[in-house]
Amino acid sequence: MAIEQVVINGMVLGCIIALSAIGLTVTYRILNFANFAHGDFVTLGAYIAFLFSAILGLNFLAACALAIAAAALFSVGLDCLIWKPMRSKGASSTALMILSIGLAICLRNLIVFVFTPDIERFPLPVKEGMTLGGVVITPYQVAVTAVAVVLMFAVHYLLRKTSIGLAMRALSDNMDLARVSGIDVDRVVRYTWATGMALAAAAGILYGLITNINPNMGWFMVIPIFAAVILGGIGNPYGAMMGGIIIGLSQELSTLILPSEYKIAVSFFIMIVVLLVKPKGLMGGG
Amino acid sequence: MLRVDNVVAGYTDVDILHGVSIQIDKNEIVTVIGPNGAGKSTLMKTIIGLTKFRGGEILFGGESIVGMRPDKIVRKGMGYVPQERNIFPTLTVLENLEIGVFVDRGCLDENLGEVLRIFPELRGRLHQKTGTMSGGEQKMVAVGRALITEPALLLLDEPSSALSPKLRDLLFQKIEAINETGTAITMVEQNAKKALAISDRGYILEMGKNRFEGEGKSLLEDADVRGLYLGG
Numbered sequence: 001m002a003i004e005q006v007v008i009n010g011m012v013l014g015c016i017i018a019l020s021a022i023g024l025t026v027t028y029r030i031l032n033f034a035n036f037a038h039g040d041f042v043t044l045g046a047y048i049a050f051l052f053s054a055i056l057g058l059n060f061l062a063a064c065a066l067a068i069a070a071a072a073l074f075s076v077g078l079d080c081l082i083w084k085p086m087r088s089k090g091a092s093s094t095a096l097m098i099l100s101i102g103l104a105i106c107l108r109n110l111i112v113f114v115f116t117p118d119i120e121r122f123p124l125p126v127k128e129g130m131t132l133g134g135v136v137i138t139p140y141q142v143a144v145t146a147v148a149v150v151l152m153f154a155v156h157y158l159l160r161k162t163s164i165g166l167a168m169r170a171l172s173d174n175m176d177l178a179r180v181s182g183i184d185v186d187r188v189v190r191y192t193w194a195t196g197m198a199l200a201a202a203a204g205i206l207y208g209l210i211t212n213i214n215p216n217m218g219w220f221m222v223i224p225i226f227a228a229v230i231l232g233g234i235g236n237p238y239g240a241m242m243g244g245i246i247i248g249l250s251q252e253l254s255t256l257i258l259p260s261e262y263k264i265a266v267s268f269f270i271m272i273v274v275l276l277v278k279p280k281g282l283m284g285g286g
Numbered sequence: 287m288l289r290v291d292n293v294v295a296g297y298t299d300v301d302i303l304h305g306v307s308i309q310i311d312k313n314e315i316v317t318v319i320g321p322n323g324a325g326k327s328t329l330m331k332t333i334i335g336l337t338k339f340r341g342g343e344i345l346f347g348g349e350s351i352v353g354m355r356p357d358k359i360v361r362k363g364m365g366y367v368p369q370e371r372n373i374f375p376t377l378t379v380l381e382n383l384e385i386g387v388f389v390d391r392g393c394l395d396e397n398l399g400e401v402l403r404i405f406p407e408l409r410g411r412l413h414q415k416t417g418t419m420s421g422g423e424q425k426m427v428a429v430g431r432a433l434i435t436e437p438a439l440l441l442l443d444e445p446s447s448a449l450s451p452k453l454r455d456l457l458f459q460k461i462e463a464i465n466e467t468g469t470a471i472t473m474v475e476q477n478a479k480k481a482l483a484i485s486d487r488g489y490i491l492e493m494g495k496n497r498f499e500g501e502g503k504s505l506l507e508d509a510d511v512r513g514l515y516l517g518g
Contacts, residue, residue, distance in 0.1 A: 163388065166377075170385045173374040180334055180368070181385050181431060182360035 004135045006252045012141045012210060014248025015148035019203040020221065021228040021240035022155055023196025029172040029235025030192055031083065033096035037104040038200060039222030040111075043215060045071045045201025046208040047111055054123045068201045075197035076190050078103075083193075084186060104219065111215045120213040144206045151202055152241055155195070159237065164191050172235050223264060224251065227271045233281025242282060246270070287312050287470055288333070288439055293342035295332040301340060302328040304494040308472075310439060315461070315471045317502065319478040319515060320491035326474040327369060329491070330443045333472075334366040335359050347438070365432030369444040369474075372428035375417030379408055382416055382427050386434040394434075401430045404463050422453040426460075433464060440464065442473040446480070458484055478516055482506050490515055 024038045048070050052063030082103070086096060129136035159165040167188045170178045179185050200218075207217060228247045232239025247267045254266035274282060288310040296302040302325045310316045318326050331337050333344060335356040344351050351359050360366070374382050383401060387394050402409050405426045411419070416427050425445065432440060445461065446454040454477065462484050465471050475481035482488050485502035490511065498511055505511050 163384075166381060166384060167388060169377060169381075170374050173376050174371055176336070177368065177372060177374065178385070180336065180356045180360065180366045181388065182357045182435065183385065183388050184355075184357050 001256070002134055003253075003256065004133070006256055007249065008135055008137060008141070010249035010252030011245065012144050012248070013252060014245035015145050016203045016207050016210075016244075017221065017224050017228050017248050018241040018244025019148050019151060019199050019206070020225045021232070021244045022152075022237045023199045024225055025229045025232065025235055025240040026168065026172065026192055026237055027196050028229060030168070030175065030189065031087070031096070033093040033100070034226070036097065036100045036222060037107060038100075038196075039218035039220075039225060040104045040107040041071065041075070041197055041200040041218065042204040042207065042221055042225075043111060043213075043218035044074070044107060045197075045204035046213045046217065047115055047204075048201065049205045049208070050115070050120055050122060050213055054120070060122065060124060064202075064205050067205065068198045071201035072194040072198040075193040079190055079193050084189075104222075108215050108219060115215070117215055122208055122213070124209075138210070140209045144210055147202070147206060151199060155199070155237060158195065164188065168192055168195075224248075224267055227267050231271050231274055231281055233283040236281070236283045239281055239283030287347060288472070289343075289345040290329070290333065291343040291345070293329075293332060293344060294340045295328065295337045295342075296340070297328075297337055299338075302337075302494050303332060305342065305496075306491060306494065307342075307496060308489050308499075310470050310472050312438075313465065313468060313470055314486045315465050315473075315484055315502075317478070317481040317485040317488045318472065318474045318491060319476075319481070319488060320497070321515070323493075324491040325494040326491055327443050328494075330366065330441050330472075330474055333441060334364065360435065360437075363435075363438040364441065365435060365437035365439070366441045367428050367432045367443060367445065369447055373416045373424050373431070376415060378413050378415055379419075379427055379430075380412040382431050383434050386431040393436075397434045397436055400436070400467070401434050404433070404460055404467075405430050421448055422450070422456075425449065425453075425457065429457075429460070429464075433469070437469060439470045439472065442471065444474055444476060446475065446477045454480065479506065 020038065020042050024035060027035055045067055049064050049067035052058045052066050053060045082099070086099065127139045129138040159169060167178070167183050168191065170183065171185065171188050175185060204218060224247050228243035229240050231246060232243030250270050251263040251267045254263055258266065290306060290308045292305045292307050293303050294301050294305055306325065306329055308316070308318065318329060320326055328337060332339065335351065335354055339352055346362060346364065351362065374385060377385070383398060384394060387397060407423065408426055408430065416424055419427070429445065446457055449457060458480055461471060473481060482502040482505055488500065488502050488505045489496060490498040498505065
């Protein structure tokens with residue numbers, strides 16, 4: 001495959017990893033635990049969109065919007081049911097992480113139970129790729145990149161220009177101080193989950209657009225997502241975006257010289273090298 | 287304005303305060319001193335709602351604030367500056383102050399002027415990240431963040447810690463200036479002499495209990511207090 005083609009594929013994959021990584025990095029920093037269920041949140045988003053579009057027959061865009069909203073609502077429910085009670089009991093970050101692994105397995109099996117383990121596709125026509133200078137780009141790849149870029153700018157706007165974004169940044173700096181500064185911390189945490197989950201759901205839908213939908217799609221992505229988070233610096237959403245692009249690109253570029261089974265190893269090798277040079281990640285964990 | 291009555295509290299199941307009582311009236315400066323481990327910081331955290339409360343009563347403006355969430359207590363007109371980790375380092379000075387008025391962002395412009403009148407040093411630095419500032423400047427941001435809501439009562443936990451003697455004197459001047467605007471102040475201080483000198487009244491805690499109390503100046507002159515707590 002031509003190098004340009006691989007770069008395009010890598011960028012598209014990178015955009016999807018980047019979107020997923022934003023939510024993971026923000027909850028990681030604020031709630032101080034690694035949420036292994038995040039990959040299955042990605043899967044869940046894709047399946048809810050599949051439910052609304054393929055099974056209930058809604059217009060595809062409406063189904064996506066509804067799926068993102070439903071997923072965000074679901075994460076707020078999870079916070080009320082699981083995370084908040086665990087926080088108020090003073091659960092350790094290890095306990096929360098193990099719990100998230102359990103939640104991941106439950107979610108995945110629930111999806112298998114409801115939707116069967118079969119590979120599914122969104123009810124969309126197959127579109128022929130456009131050839132531009134020897135590179136084939138499908139309309140779906142263009143759509144994925146455009147949506148991902150718009151959502152990343154939306155995250156930037158949320159964090160920098162809105163008061164809830166300011167509160168989120170304050171929480172990730174110093175949760176106790178936020179609490180005694182008059183911020184309703186639980187409310188901001190719910191908004192944080194909802195934002196992270198909405199982005200994960202969007203990433204799941206976008207991934208489904210360029211590949212397919214299956215119960216393991218998110219679980220297989222969780223490792224590159226973590227790599228992106230750590231590479232960019234834990235807690236830094238901009239770092240997660242950059243980390244996602246780097247991981248996506250490096251995974252695809254590695255296929256030029258190595259069999260594609262080694263993709264994930266290559267991205268991890270890059271992560272390790274970067275961490276040896278900059279232990280706090282590229283964007284310093286701030 | 288604030289009445290802490292026979293309060294028992296701690297962080298885990300172990301009590302640190304074993305029945306502490308203090309009172310702060312309008313416009314007063316009250317200092318709480320005592321040896322390490324006396325429960326001074328715990329007292330501050332208990333008032334703002336950060337500890338496990340097991341007995342007694344805390345009235346603020348005549349209303350019980352026991353069991354209330356910290357953000358609700360702040361809304362009732364109390365400000366609190368912790369001893370450490372008292373700024374948001376990746377946020378700019380202005381953003382730190384904005385967090386202070388998160389409750390009511392409408393009053394930012396109005397109250398910002400007042401904070402900058404007391405801390406003119408911050409005027410040209412509003413867009414600097416506080417993590418890159420000196421310890422003294424960070425302390426000003428921390429106090430400014432609590433002050434911008436125009437609290438009726440400001441709680442300061444070791445405000446002069448880790449400051450040079452010169453900055454310490456400057457900070458005590460600022461505390462007096464804040465008090466002159468009608469804000470009552472309760473502080474916990476290692477630097478007991480300087481703090482008592484500007485205080486209307488003082489309390490001395492030991493082992494989580496009241497030991498002495500009195501007017502700031504009379505505590506400074508008391509032979510027992512001097513010998514035991516003020517280093518002679």
